[in-house]
Amino acid sequence: MKAFEQNIRRVTPYVPGDQPDFPDMIKLNTNESPFPPSPAVKAALDNLPADTLRLYPDPDVKKLVHALAASYDLRDDQVFVGVGSDDVLAMAFMTFFNSEKPILFPDITYSFYDVWARLFHIPYSCPPLDENFKIHPEDYFGENGGVVLANPNAPTSIFMPLSEIETILQHNQDVIVIVDEAYIDFGGVSAVELLPKYENLVVVQTFSKSRAMAGMRIGYAMASPALIQAMNAVKASYNSYTMNRPAIEAGTAAAQDTAYFRACCQKIIETRAYTASRLAEMGFTCLDSCTNFLFASHPAIPAAELYQKLKERHIFVRYFNKPRIDNYLRITIGTDEQMARFCEAVKEILSH
Amino acid sequence: MKAFEQNIRRVTPYVPGDQPDFPDMIKLNTNESPFPPSPAVKAALDNLPADTLRLYPDPDVKKLVHALAASYDLRDDQVFVGVGSDDVLAMAFMTFFNSEKPILFPDITYSFYDVWARLFHIPYSCPPLDENFKIHPEDYFGENGGVVLANPNAPTSIFMPLSEIETILQHNQDVIVIVDEAYIDFGGVSAVELLPKYENLVVVQTFSKSRAMAGMRIGYAMASPALIQAMNAVKASYNSYTMNRPAIEAGTAAAQDTAYFRACCQKIIETRAYTASRLAEMGFTCLDSCTNFLFASHPAIPAAELYQKLKERHIFVRYFNKPRIDNYLRITIGTDEQMARFCEAVKEILSH
Numbered sequence: 001m002k003a004f005e006q007n008i009r010r011v012t013p014y015v016p017g018d019q020p021d022f023p024d025m026i027k028l029n030t031n032e033s034p035f036p037p038s039p040a041v042k043a044a045l046d047n048l049p050a051d052t053l054r055l056y057p058d059p060d061v062k063k064l065v066h067a068l069a070a071s072y073d074l075r076d077d078q079v080f081v082g083v084g085s086d087d088v089l090a091m092a093f094m095t096f097f098n099s100e101k102p103i104l105f106p107d108i109t110y111s112f113y114d115v116w117a118r119l120f121h122i123p124y125s126c127p128p129l130d131e132n133f134k135i136h137p138e139d140y141f142g143e144n145g146g147v148v149l150a151n152p153n154a155p156t157s158i159f160m161p162l163s164e165i166e167t168i169l170q171h172n173q174d175v176i177v178i179v180d181e182a183y184i185d186f187g188g189v190s191a192v193e194l195l196p197k198y199e200n201l202v203v204v205q206t207f208s209k210s211r212a213m214a215g216m217r218i219g220y221a222m223a224s225p226a227l228i229q230a231m232n233a234v235k236a237s238y239n240s241y242t243m244n245r246p247a248i249e250a251g252t253a254a255a256q257d258t259a260y261f262r263a264c265c266q267k268i269i270e271t272r273a274y275t276a277s278r279l280a281e282m283g284f285t286c287l288d289s290c291t292n293f294l295f296a297s298h299p300a301i302p303a304a305e306l307y308q309k310l311k312e313r314h315i316f317v318r319y320f321n322k323p324r325i326d327n328y329l330r331i332t333i334g335t336d337e338q339m340a341r342f343c344e345a346v347k348e349i350l351s352h
Numbered sequence: 353m354k355a356f357e358q359n360i361r362r363v364t365p366y367v368p369g370d371q372p373d374f375p376d377m378i379k380l381n382t383n384e385s386p387f388p389p390s391p392a393v394k395a396a397l398d399n400l401p402a403d404t405l406r407l408y409p410d411p412d413v414k415k416l417v418h419a420l421a422a423s424y425d426l427r428d429d430q431v432f433v434g435v436g437s438d439d440v441l442a443m444a445f446m447t448f449f450n451s452e453k454p455i456l457f458p459d460i461t462y463s464f465y466d467v468w469a470r471l472f473h474i475p476y477s478c479p480p481l482d483e484n485f486k487i488h489p490e491d492y493f494g495e496n497g498g499v500v501l502a503n504p505n506a507p508t509s510i511f512m513p514l515s516e517i518e519t520i521l522q523h524n525q526d527v528i529v530i531v532d533e534a535y536i537d538f539g540g541v542s543a544v545e546l547l548p549k550y551e552n553l554v555v556v557q558t559f560s561k562s563r564a565m566a567g568m569r570i571g572y573a574m575a576s577p578a579l580i581q582a583m584n585a586v587k588a589s590y591n592s593y594t595m596n597r598p599a600i601e602a603g604t605a606a607a608q609d610t611a612y613f614r615a616c617c618q619k620i621i622e623t624r625a626y627t628a629s630r631l632a633e634m635g636f637t638c639l640d641s642c643t644n645f646l647f648a649s650h651p652a653i654p655a656a657e658l659y660q661k662l663k664e665r666h667i668f669v670r671y672f673n674k675p676r677i678d679n680y681l682r683i684t685i686g687t688d689e690q691m692a693r694f695c696e697a698v699k700e701i702l703s704h
Contacts, residue, residue: 004552005578007450007497013588016411033406042402045598050394053567053602054385056560058367083435086591095470099359119589145359174355201357208408213403215597226357236365237471239438241573245567246397246598250405 014115022314024341028332029316031293033212035267035335037250038207038260041213044253045246058246059240064248067255068220072192077225080232081251083242085182085206089148090116092202092221095124095234096176099145106135108325110150110180129156129324133287137164143172149176150202152188152290155320155330159188159290168292169198176227178202183291185210185265186272192222199224209292210265211254218243218251268292272333278343282350294331301350303327309349315342355418366467374666378694381668383535384647385564387619387687389602389610394563396605409600411592415601419607420572421510422621424544429577431586433603435594437534437558437571441500442468444554445575448528449474451497455632458487460677462532481508481676485639485647489516493523500530504540504642507672507682511540511642521550524580528579530554535643535668537562537617538624544574551576562617563646570595572604620644624685630695634702649680661701667694 019032036042060330061081069076082088093116097103102125105113117124127139133156140147147168152159169177179191181203191203202223208214221231235242243251254261272294275287279296297303307319307329318330333339369382413433415565421428434440445468449455454477469476479491485508492499500518506509521529531543533555543555554575560566573583587594595603606613623645628638631648639647649655659671659681670682685691 002551004528007527008579008582009447009450009586010582011585011589014592015588016408019408019410024608027407029609030408032408034402035406037405040403045397045400045402048397050397051388053389053393054564055379056368056371056384056566057569060370082589083594083596086593095361096359097359115589119586152524175359176356199354201556212406214408214593217409217593217596227360230360230362233363233365234361236367237363237467238367238442239435240368241438241566241569242435244599246436246568247596299597309366327599343487 003292010261011119012115014109014112017318020316021221025314025316026228026334026338027316028338028342029318030214031209031332032214033209033264033268033292034333034338035212035264037212038254038257040253040257040260041250044249047343048246048249053245056241057243057245059236061116061243061248064243064251066254067252070324072222074192074195074222075225078195078228078229080221080223081243082219082235084208084217085204086112086316087242088204088219089180090219091121091231091235091238092178092204093117095231096122096202096227096275097146099175101143103143103148104144104149105142106153108133108156110151110154113148132228133158136158140168140341144172146175146177146230147172148180150169150180150182150193152183154183154291155293155295155318155325155328157183157287157289157291157293157295157337161233162191162194164195165191169194169201173200176200176202178204180204182206182209184264185261187269187290188323194303195222199226202227207259211261212264213250213254215248216250218247222295268333271336271339274336275331275339279346280290292333294333295328296331297328303329306346306349310345313345360473361536364446364467364473366464369670370668372668374630377666377668378686378690379668380686380690381670383684384566384567385561385562385616385620385644386685386690387616388611389564390606392605392609393602394599400598400601402652405597407524409595409597410594411588411602413595416595416603416607420602423607423610424574426547426574427577430547430574430580432573432575432580432587433595434568434587436560436566437532437556438464439594440571440573441530441532441557441588442531442589443583444530445469445474446472447583448530448554448579449498451527453495453497454494455498455500456496457500458505460485460505460535462506462509465500485510487512489519492520496527498527498529499524500532502532502534503543504535506535506643507645507670507677507680509639509643509645509647510640514541514543514546517543518546521546521553525552528552528554530556534558534561537613538644539621539642547574547576551578554579559603563613564616565602565606568599568602590700605668620685620695623688624690626688627685627691627695631698634699645686646683646685647680648683650702655679655681658698658701665697667697
């Protein structure tokens with residue numbers, strides 16, 4: 001190693017799902033929406049004069065913040081926006097998790113939490129999910145440096161009732177509790193309604209799934225004004241202008257089109273029910289999903305093998321080669337037609 | 353202070369220039385380009401199907417990386433892209449400055465360096481510029497944890513010859529040396545040509561000034577493959593998908609339109625010469641600028657007062673209330689017409 005390499009930060013990065021690109025593929029591996037964004041998004045982008053790109057965007061992103069606050073009945077000073085929920089979560093980790101005590105998150109959850117903890121040198125501890133992949137609230141009652149929970153959890157798809165989230169908040173009044181709700185719009189109940197009672201709660205959501213805008217990189221946090229102010233100060237110490245002009249315009253338009261957003265979520269919930277019943281008929285166990293994906297296992301065919309055989313057919317799902325979940329596949333819910341073709345392919349693979 | 357507030361990271365954020373918005377204003381305060389981006393940018397955005405926004409962008413941003421590498425005769429593995437050069441620089445600080453020894457940068461320079469150092473708990477030391485606002489290379493020859501230099505420097509506008517950058521590199525083989533070239537295209541010579549000789553050199557540039565795309569948030573670093581790989585690993589530990597689809601398409605188009613880019617830079621250089629001579633006629637001292645702004649002082653009117661009087665006329669320039677530079681104004685070069693109007697306003701203020 002050369003001398004100048006000695007002080008380079010060494011990390012094991014998060015590995016996102018593959019981004020294959022075949023014309024005939026069915027891409028069910030990164031939990032994207034099968035639907036386009038709201039038509040209002042296209043209109044907003046068409047109306048953005050290219051000339052204005054020479055000017056910096058609003059560093060406070062007031063327009064998008066206001067549209068989001070209005071849609072959740074919050075004040076503008078309760079909303080923080082960033083470059084996808086990963087940016088928002090990373091910023092929240094940096095802002096809030098500066099204790100010597102370990103932060104807590106489940107052993108099986110969004111696999112970026114431990115990556116951020118290591119990047120920022122945050123100690124962490126991971127209470128295991130139970131044998132049914134459920135979180136036990138009492139595992140989070142002890143002393144800690146903060147709590148972060150994905151709800152619904154990923155990749156399990158399981159939603160934890162708000163009453164249980166609240167018991168965790170009640171036992172963690174002295175630290176920040178982050179609830180990462182990337183998948184909340186597919187049947188869960190948001191912890192946003194707990195914000196008036198808990199000043200130490202941070203709720204994070206994203207435009208990448210239910211708003212069908214993974215390609216635009218927009219995420220947001222909702223919390224008490226004091227916490228949002230702290231996040232904005234850290235953000236302004238990192239990068240003053242994170243949201244570019246197209247993201248601000250498109251995000252605002254999407255946030256305002258609640259009807260389209262609800263209709264897309266409802267459609268995915270219906271297609272999920274259809275897919276789950278088809279998989280059950282074929283002998284799969286699917287965990288009870290409140291997300292835009294199913295987490296499924298089959299007694300006769302190893303998940304890794306099914307993953308490979310689907311891949312050969314240009315059907316992409318997500319496989320995690322990790323303890324406890326290495327016999328499950330995470331299957332994003334696509335259109336009705338995509339899921340019918342997916343089910344046919346699975347049926348055909350199982351019949352050989 | 354509530355218990356949960358005790359572990360919040362407390363920072364003094366960077367304060368960007370005001371973003372006033374008056375229809376009749378002349379905005380010369382944030383070093384934006386007075387010209388629109390390349391027409392190819394508009395075409396690229398018009399050709400981006402809104403439907404594709406449902407899909408994640410390429411996390412490796414291969415298209416934009418390749419266009420940039422090609423335009424600098426580099427290999428693709430020598431280029432890193434981020435959300436503006438602030439994102440790139442913050443990532444570089446986090447990746448490379450992990451020594452116990454202080455990093456070095458001048459006392460007067462881009463005012464984000466000390467903000468990042470404090471955010472990431474990096475020790476730092478600031479050799480003073482001399483009485484002519486010049487950097488003395490030998491101030492950077494001692495033991496340190498890394499070096500970061502803006503060249504041309506900001507807000508002084510002064511370019512340091514590449515031979516002096518090279519002596520600093522020769523005396524700093526064991527640490528990373530970052531050269532921040534936000535303003536290099538307005539008459540300076542890029543340290544990119546030193547990359548084959550110095551594996552510890554990182555050159556950072558931006559689309560915000562010479563590419564007229566501050567609103568799109570694109571910056572990039574050029575370095576040896578080992579350093580770019582280290583930055584990509586840290587980036588993938590922070591946020592896998594930072595560049596949204598419009599930024600990738602627009603950035604690629606702009607990077608490919610070298611002719612338009614050079615013509616805009618040339619025009620700004622000419623207008624800068626005109627403005628500097630008009631200011632000199634009125635008794636101003638302007639530092640010798642290789643940037644898209646002038647740093648100017650007048651013996652008869654305090655900079656703070658001139659700043660205020662211009663502001664009242666909706667002409668916005670930048671004033672820094674900081675030691676040593678509090679009698680200077682930073683004046684962005686606009687169009688010929690804007691600069692003529694600016695000079696008339698200054699003349700009128702001076703005559704009262």
